[in-house]
Amino acid sequence: MGADREGSGRRTPTRAVTYAVCGVVLLGGCASMPDNGDLRGVESTPRQDPQVRVFAMPPAEDAAPSVIVQGFLEALTSNDPQYETARKYLTGDAAKTWRPERSTTVLEGGAGTEADHSASRADADDYSYSVMLTGTRVATVDAQQSYSPAAGEYREPVHLSRDPKSRQWRIDRLPQGVVMGKSDFQRTYMSVNKYYFASDTAPKAGAGTSEQPAVVADPVYVRRLVDPLTQAVRSLISGPTSLLGPVVRSSFPTGTELADDDPLTPDDRNTLKVPLNAKAAEAGADKCDEMAAQLLFTLQNITPAVDEVELTSGNKRLCSLGEDRAEAVATRGSAQRPDYLYFVDSNHRLVRIAAGSTATHPEAVPGALGEGAKALRSVAVSRDERSAAGIGLDSKTLYAASLVPGSSLGDPLLVSEGRTEEDRLAPPSWDAQGDLWVADRDPENPRLLFFEKGAGEPVQVRLPGLDGRVQSVRVAADGVRIALVVEKKGERSLLIGRIERDGRTGEQPAVTVVGLRSATPELEEVTAMSWAGDSRLVVVGRERGGVQQIGYVQVDGSTPEASVPAALTGVKEIAATEDERLPLVAYSEDLIVRLPAGMQWQKVTKGTAPVYPG
Known part of the structure; x- marks a missing residue:
């Protein structure tokens, strides 16, 4: 108290x-x-x-x-x-x-x-x-x-x-x-991201995903000036929070603890030695590397003074891991830098600009979606940037195609029966598995669907306890968290849930989104949102009786310690990436605009529906 x-x-x-x-x-x-x-x-x-x-x-x-x-x-x-x-x-x-x-x-x-x-x-x-x-x-x-x-x-x-x-x-x-x-x-x-491995996101052949397991950020709060580094390590070793527990795993053997109560402090070589009890010695070499990767990712979002971690048990050195090897052990969304920013040009084609550049003249993407085979309303690009999906101009049809010269469009993956554009398909989203997600907003048959590897028959996602209609969807880079804008009685809120997958190899998976909770309890209207970090989103919304604003929220509903983006009126869509070094991009007043760090919004070109891969 x-x-x-x-x-x-x-x-x-x-x-x-x-x-x-x-x-x-x-x-x-x-x-x-x-x-x-x-x-x-x-x-x-x-x-x-x-x-x-x-x-x-x-x-x-x-x-x-x-x-x-x-x-x-x-x-x-x-x-x-x-x-x-x-x-x-x-x-x-x-x-x-x-x-x-x-x-x-x-x-x-x-x-x-x-x-x-x-x-x-x-x-x-x-x-x-x-x-x-x-x-x-x-x-x-x-x-x-x-x-x-x-x-x-x-x-x-x-x-x-x-x-x-x-x-x-x-x-x-x-x-x-x-x-x-x-x-x-x-x-x-202060908020700290602990990192665990996604337990249900083994890479799929042909999906273009990495062979390394993905790590998932699990935010917790530690006391800021009471040795937060040691607090975070203890919390990491103790295991994930109940919100993520069913969909992540830790490589620390059960019963692992710090060997003593001494504060953890990096040495003058920016190496942190972490003494563990005898339980930790039960882990093999690969598991030890994963434990070290969990520690390194967790500690580096607290302090820049840790470049390497060394695990010991008793007088035995178990393993050590530096930044250069950590990314080979596991993939992390914030460490994946996309090649391009994508959007729809005035000719309703999918175009792109090099991510983070100052360019203002886009190029059409290779393949059918860049050739104008189908006029597009919105798009999504897979995280490996080899495939894309597009919603037709009337929001009725969903197409997918490879981003290679000469690729064909084929028949639509999905056709909505909604009577108006607003009651049809929302912009799609790709997950880390190479699967494609889309919401059908038809009031007569509202559904959240996903296509395994971006093809085949749609799988309807179960949403137990959802009260409202999904208006938009964005899947996190970790593959186990999903952000949904849900409308109920005229109000639109942002909900975060975890993705649980069941089913054996070769069978159609059963997919459920559970644990849905509000990330924007103070907003009555969420206009647009995008992932903007391992556990952070950028949101365009309005408080009751207020004006539209742009801000950041954590997946747990708290407000992160980040500067508020410069004001921008009339924002209809916004795009960010887990790599926080890249600028925000928005669609406002019929223009694509971007916000480089420390600057004001800048005009890029005419266009709509800006997205980074994902």
């Missing part, structure tokens, strides 16, 4: 603050809680520099019960690794049974307090005091460190008792976990 400090008020001596870079920084504006009276919020200061280190102060002698609660809340926003100072505000028994690691509840403006007059009063002769913590939920972080958006009222009781001998007030009953305001959470925690 903790306070979200925004605004000003009477300061209480509950903590001292020191910095990490160049001096002493004082956090002002911590309001005291009332000894009695009506509801009053625990006020907060504006969001602080993430590098500011906050240290809690122990309870003052003869502090009033309200000040004890206030001090405890403040102590939980500090950088105390084991919450030792926070426990000093608890009775001995409460300190033993309280489990701060169980969960973190994030509130919109911090915890308010409401004195329980019917339960007790805190005067000189009383030994009991009760207060209710209140607020509006924003999110929760569970024991696996997984973030989930939340809503609704927060009300949890806290009880204090007075020691008959020392006459000091202490908290003896409190909710498990911690609670803090949104700005304190953003200052105190």
